[in-house]
Amino acid sequence: MSNPVRIGVVGYGYWGPNLVRNVDKLPGAELVAICDASGANLAKAGCRYPAASMVADLGTMLASYDLDAVIVATSAPSHHVVARQVLEAGKHCFVEKPLTLTSADAEDLVKLAEERGLVLMVGHLMVYHSAVRWIRDCIASGELGDVLYLYAQRLNLGKVRTEENAFWSLAPHDVSVALYLLGETPDSVSATGAAYLTGGVHDTVFANLHFPSGKMAQIHVSWLDPHKIRRFTIVGTKKMLVFDDMEATEKIWIYDKGVGAPEDAMSYGEDLTLRFGDITAPYVSLSEPLAAEVGHFLECCASGEAPVSDGRAGLAVVRVLEAVDESIAAGGAPVAIDGSLL
Ligand SMILES: NC(=O)c1ccc[n+]([C@@H]2O[C@H](COP(=O)([O-])OP(=O)(O)OC[C@H]3O[C@@H](n4cnc5c(N)ncnc54)[C@H](O)[C@@H]3O)[C@@H](O)[C@H]2O)c1
Structure with missing residues (x-):
């Protein structure tokens, strides 16, 4: 068995503890050090993980401990600077989503990681x-037919943020899933949104992503909504699929519904028929996504393989987030998305 990957984690605020918990429990990892600029957060980490070293400064952590990789769970505005420091120190790097706040910064990290032969993974x-x-897998099997379009809703009351809008905060999840499921990156986006609570920070955003194949994805996110919804609907030529992540067990429903042209259509009004078939809920074995995510990072660090959500996937998502902001500012006008370096 290969040696465990020696991990340092920077950022022990709201989300960092979840990553640390998984690093601590996975057999392929050794939790060596935790770094946080906040003394209070570092003290909490120290009580929980007495075997790990507690460090207030990232430079000190990188210089003082023999680490293979660093997990970055600081707030998004610091991602570029922190991840750059980690890669320059020659460590594999996992960065929470969004990879960076600009595509120029994301490109910089992708290039740096590739030049140094280091793993760069984003927390999609x-x-x-x-x-x-x-x-x-279901889409690849052809069960749904050709996917025509999908839409995603991520709605709740709270958690209201003030430094980033609802799309940057919530939609990296939906954008990354849309790109992953459709297997392509969008060429343009148009979006509208509104800032009701904090000046300039959009609470509710509707974004339409257009893909080169003609497929489209609509993403609606909000932290100002009465419903708690996390749902994807995918419409194919043969069947339709709904993924409801708020359901505890039956998260996926497949609807054998569609519209087709009967072979013997004779006159106007008979050229399309509706088909209503079974509605089924397939059994899907569920495990903690965060454990799978951290486990995948460890495997990539050990093998050197590119992660599923590598730096390029992170860059593709940042480009969509940037274009959404631009389109909102332009009153919903379509904004082209650069597909180079992907
Ligand atoms: N995957 C998910 O579902 C999910 C959920 C929530 C948050 N996140 C992401 O996790 C990241 C962190 O979010 P959060 O809500 O935990 O933020 P947070 O502000 O609660 O925590 C950030 C921590 O990082 C520390 N920090 C910041 N800069 C530092 C630096 N240069 N050196 C050392 N410590 C530093 C802060 O002191 C703080 O303790 C964000 O990128 C966010 O988008 C992901």
């Missing part, structure tokens, strides 16, 4: 969800 958690994996 949903692509490690067993239901999403199942859906991708």
